[in-house]
Amino acid sequence: MTLAFPSKPKGAALIIVLAFVVILSGIVVAYLARTTTDRQLANGSFNNVKADELAKSAIDLVVADFKQEIANGPTITSANVLPQRSPKPSVGSLPGIPNLIRRSVRSDGIPPPAVGSKASAVNSTVDVSANGRFVSLARLNTHYLIPKVNTGDTGTDPILGGFPAPNYWSPDWVIVTRNGPQAFPSWLNSLADSTPANGGYAIGRYAYAVYDEAGLLDMNAAGLPSPTPGVADIGRKGVIALADLTAMKITPTSQPSASALSKIVAWRNYASLPSTGVFPSSIL
Structure with a gap:
């Protein structure tokens, strides 16, 4: 079986x-x-x-x-x-x-x-x-x-x-x-x-x-809005935030305008300044 x-x-x-x-x-x-x-x-x-x-x-x-x-x-x-x-x-x-x-x-x-x-x-x-x-x-x-x-x-x-x-x-x-x-x-x-x-x-x-x-400025801190008329002898101050940026040279023969510098400072300090308007893509 x-x-x-x-x-x-x-x-x-x-x-x-x-x-x-x-x-x-x-x-x-x-x-x-x-x-x-x-x-x-x-x-x-x-x-x-x-x-x-x-x-x-x-x-x-x-x-x-x-x-x-x-x-x-x-x-x-x-x-x-x-x-x-x-x-x-x-x-x-x-x-x-x-x-x-x-x-x-x-x-x-x-x-x-x-x-x-x-x-x-x-x-x-x-x-x-x-x-x-x-x-x-x-x-x-x-x-x-x-x-x-x-x-x-x-x-x-x-x-x-x-x-x-x-x-x-x-x-x-x-x-x-x-x-x-x-x-x-x-x-x-x-x-x-x-x-x-x-x-x-x-x-x-x-x-x-x-x-x-030497002589270069830190644009994260240098300069202030440039009113018209400008503050007398502001460039003589010993603080970089009060540097007179209108004395800069964009080219060997030209300098930035006060309004252009004010736009730079407004764009840089946008969070701390009551800035309004639209910033141009090129301001110098």
């Missing part, structure tokens, strides 16, 4: 096992996806910190060069009472860009007591990187510390200041190796060799320009 065993328990057990396999597979996939995401986030965070540390170190190096310039020239003369300019204008002439003091430039021939920039023969604007990146002159002038070539638009395109093409005044890159910043006249294979014993491996780069901000 043949005995028949029920198949339902076997089918139920198979379904349960398959369900556990599906759940386990989902857990593994979710874990791997989370791990990959966390790795990408950690890598991005590390690169951000690395770039930030390099930028801070670059600032320290530039400031140290100015301090060294002071130490190199302890005897004050008319030639070194202020930081040396690079390039230095000829006698009797004005610099092409008045407030540009110094920039990182290859073969820096700045005279003593100044310290050269250690820049390499690769430009931040003209010499495009391997991934197609460069820094345009307009981007370099987003701070508006260099006069605009066209004062009638909202762009940041600067004047060229008489600097030779094609680099003009754009700074050159300073290559930072494991041994510190070094100037390279041409490419060396050691720059890409990450062997631990290679001190010439490039870990980053920076370019800089130093500007003289």
Whole structure:
């Protein structure tokens, strides 16, 4: 006699096992996806910190060069009472860009007591990187510390200041190796060799320009509405909020009107002043 065993328990057990396999597979996939995401986030965070540390170190190096310039020239003369300019204008002439003091430039021939920039023969604007990146002159002038070539638009395109093409005044890159910043006249294979014993491996780069901000006003606080007639000798007050903005120069031959300055102050202090009306898009 043949005995028949029920198949339902076997089918139920198979379904349960398959369900556990599906759940386990989902857990593994979710874990791997989370791990990959966390790795990408950690890598991005590390690169951000690395770039930030390099930028801070670059600032320290530039400031140290100015301090060294002071130490190199302890005897004050008319030639070194202020930081040396690079390039230095000829006698009797004005610099092409008045407030540009110094920039990182290859073969820096700045005279003593100044310290050269250690820049390499690769430009931040003209010499495009391997991934197609460069820094345009307009981007370099987003701070508006260099006069605009066209004062009638909202762009940041600067004047060229008489600097030779094609680099003009754009700074050159300073290559930072494991041994510190070094100037390279041409490419060396050691720059890409990450062997631990290679001190010439490039870990980053920076370019800089130093500007003289003396005499510039903070438009977040400077000036007051200009009534007609104006307050006598208001520009003699020692508070920036009472600065006489009508003495500014928009162009070498023109100055802002009192009504235009009042509109600037009204727009700036809109939350604290009972200003009414519609502000024009261009008021100077």
